[in-house]
Amino acid sequence: DAGVIQSPRHEVTEMGQEVTLRCKPISGHNSLFWYRQTMMRGLELLIYFNNNVPIDDSGMPEDRFSAKMPNASFSTLKIQPSEPRDSAVYFCASTPQGSGTGELFFGEGSRLTVL
Amino acid sequence: GENVEQHPSTLSVQEGDSAVIKCTYSDSASNYFPWYKQELGKRPQLIIDIRSNVGEKKDQRIAVTLNKTAKHFSLHITETQPEDSAVYFCAASMRGGGADGLTFGKGTHLIIQP
Numbered sequence: 001d002a003g004v005i006q007s008p009r010h011e012v013t014e015m016g017q018e019v020t021l022r023c024k025p026i027s028g029h030n031s032l033f034w035y036r037q038t039m040m041r042g043l044e045l046l047i048y049f050n051n052n053v054p055i056d057d058s059g060m061p062e063d064r065f066s067a068k069m070p071n072a073s074f075s076t077l078k079i080q081p082s083e084p085r086d087s088a089v090y091f092c093a094s095t096p097q098g099s100g101t102g103e104l105f106f107g108e109g110s111r112l113t114v115l
Numbered sequence: 116g117e118n119v120e121q122h123p124s125t126l127s128v129q130e131g132d133s134a135v136i137k138c139t140y141s142d143s144a145s146n147y148f149p150w151y152k153q154e155l156g157k158r159p160q161l162i163i164d165i166r167s168n169v170g171e172k173k174d175q176r177i178a179v180t181l182n183k184t185a186k187h188f189s190l191h192i193t194e195t196q197p198e199d200s201a202v203y204f205c206a207a208s209m210r211g212g213g214a215d216g217l218t219f220g221k222g223t224h225l226i227i228q229p
Contacts, residue, residue, distance in 0.1 A: 033216055042221035043159070043204060056216065058116075091158065102147050102208070104217060106158040 004107035012113045018080040021110045023092030035091040082114045117142040121220025136223045138205035139187040145207040153202045200227045
């Protein structure tokens with residue numbers, strides 16, 4: 001398996017623009033997580049899905065952020081409008097729910113820079 | 116919600132010496148405590164984990180201990196090597212049943228001095 005696939009790997013945009021980050025989880029994994037990583041705040045859980053259903057979005061910083069999972073093999077995280085403080089590395093991770101292992105498999109991350 | 120504190124933020128040790136990283140958590144219901152290693156520019160990867168029914172777990176040069184009463188757990192790395200240089204994150208969750216998100220500590224930058 002190719003692992004969790006994220007795109008784009010790097011994104012540079014200007015303040016006010018819409019940003020869409022994409023994630024393909026590992027096939028057969030039915031839990032998907034979006035994390036944001038910054039030096040100041042570390043790894044923060046933004047939202048997670050079980051079987052394509054959003055379970056907890058309490059970590060989403062504000063209404064400018066939204067996430068969807070239209071099917072088991074694809075998820076998006078959208079920021080509209082983007083702001084410089086959104087600059088971070090955004091990780092997607094997946095795990096097979098109920099596997100008992102608990103291991104999260106992370107993608108390579110999407111590094112976002114908002115100018 | 117869960118809150119995980121991790122110390123120290125930076126740790127420098129001589130190659131061959133041991134390194135210890137400590138974490139505390141707030142939610143007594145948490146029962147799963149993994150450790151992730153993140154090399155520069157790479158993704159976090161699981162290196163070891165422990166569940167609340169176990170007090171200690173070892174895998175070659177790394178070990179994790181858990182004190183549920185005190186709500187703290189630690190990562191021990193013995194005979195450190197240059198490739199151990201990375202950022203290490205502890206985490207906690209209630210993963211006994213359904214999937215929920217891990218709450219991570221802020222990380223420890225481990226530097227192995229040659």
